[in-house]
Amino acid sequence: MENFKMVAKTFFGFEEVLEKELHQLGAQNVQKGTRMVSFSGDKGFMYKANLALRTALKILKPIHSFKVFNEKGLYDGIQKIDWSTYLNNNQSFVIETTLYSEAFTHSQFVALKVKDAIVDQFREQTGSRPNIDKDHPDLRIHIHIDRDLCTVSLDTSGASLHHRGYRTATNIAPINEVLAAGILLLSGWDGNAHFLDPMCGSGTILAEATMIACNIPANINRKEFAFEKWQDWDSELFDTILESLLKKTKEFHYTITGYDKAPSAVRKAKDNLINANLDEYVKIEQEDFFESKKEVQGPLHMVFNPPYGERLDIQMERFYREIGDTLKQKYPNTNAWFITSNLEALKFVGLRPSRKIKLFNGKLEARLVKYEMYEGSKRAKFSSPTQSV
CATH class of the missing domain: 3.30.2130.30 (VC0802-like)
Known part of the structure; x- marks a missing residue:
């Protein structure tokens, strides 16, 4: 060919x-x-x-x-x-x-x-x-x-490839699937740690994180592609390609967890994970992140999409301060990443991000930020005699 x-x-x-x-x-x-x-x-x-x-x-x-x-x-x-x-x-x-x-x-x-x-x-x-x-x-x-x-x-694609085919139930202000996958890959997520989305909404980040961890093709659940209507469409070749991709899926040996305090969001997230045939990998619980604490041993990789204030009526200053306090007090040994277009609210987190990446969420200019939460104090980590330089 x-x-x-x-x-x-x-x-x-x-x-x-x-x-x-x-x-x-x-x-x-x-x-x-x-x-x-x-x-x-x-x-x-x-x-x-x-x-x-x-x-x-x-x-x-x-x-x-x-x-x-x-x-x-x-x-x-x-x-x-x-x-x-x-x-x-x-x-x-x-x-x-x-x-x-x-x-x-x-x-x-x-x-x-x-x-x-x-x-x-x-x-x-x-x-x-x-x-x-x-x-x-x-x-x-x-x-x-x-x-x-x-x-x-x-x-060749038809409808945008963010239409993965698994999301039938959405919450308020859902994150685009391609945006979710890109954020996860930028965060270095590769499936080699425990994972938590503490504000999971309708479960998009959880689904994309699971597919990355298990090397499942992103559009495995999609109903159709534009090339299927072309004159040179080769269904046998397509099946061969799909089969070869599915042979490269891998086992996942950690936990993937989602929290949301809204019962309706938890229901929608569970439904979407079932649609994606990923529900066996993911645990979703009704839980307020601000009242939670780290439940797993070892490193935790956290990625989430908190409210921006664009479509939700919350007190941003207090909300973002609580994000910082919760991470600081209850999530040691955690790499926490989140995206926000509320650049003003970021100042109230009260932690210094180790990375800040400019992105867009729709037309909104946003930042993807990383906060590294250490086991003890940061100073203790870096002055430890066993720490290599």
Whole structure:
């Protein structure tokens, strides 16, 4: 099978994590960009990337690029592609656009021009044309115009890859699955410690943490990918790829625990973990983090998504102070990571973060922070005679 170029899109701040994932999966010509990583692979690798990548939102397959300065140039450039290779006149398609151009500023206008060029080609060749279907098209076409360069790609994924397929019940302000996976990978989570999400909501961080720990493909529960409607869809190859990924799953020898003080959140989290076939690995309890204490021996890896105040009515100053107090007094030998877009509230934690990473949660600028809680005092740890320098 022939190799071709692909582009994996991601969130700001996850480019290096995605680059590493692609290398580990066996991609070739991996190159990091902004909110994306390009790479090469064959059709089987395209299937594998969609199934296994945790921090990719979408995987595009570029098929043509050309210089474009006006609408006639756009129409002519699209007409140069032989669309019968990808589509027949009984099928449907949809066009998505991303524009960074002074000549083209209206995405709807660009989509319309591209649609005209495609349907005119079919009309001339066959006398009939494929239809537009925005909800369940047979082909998703992605147009990216950056200044005067137009790149035409096929969307291999379909709906964003954060739609893993396991989350049917959501709480207020749920975290995006790709964001959760990226945070976990940035935190260094690899399954070699006990894990706790003390404010687990509908269980997304717990599900992603379990899949990482057991090396379960991220999109194993997803119902469909866009490439399944393509003319060259190879279901046998897909099954072979899926089987090879499932052979690489591994045992997990620690505990994964989730707390939430809301009974409704605990119910939803349990339901979602059952949907994901991960419930045997995870213990979820109704518990107020501020009244809890560390229950396990040895190192604990903690990752959570506390309320930001955007959609929840709580006293932020007091809430974030209690996070710091609880970590300090009740969670020794713990690496605690959390994400927040309430940068003001962070000041009240009362602990100095050892790491601070800029991310975005939707459109909100956020920080992923790490607090290292030692067994005794930090000074004692670093002045210990057994401590290597």
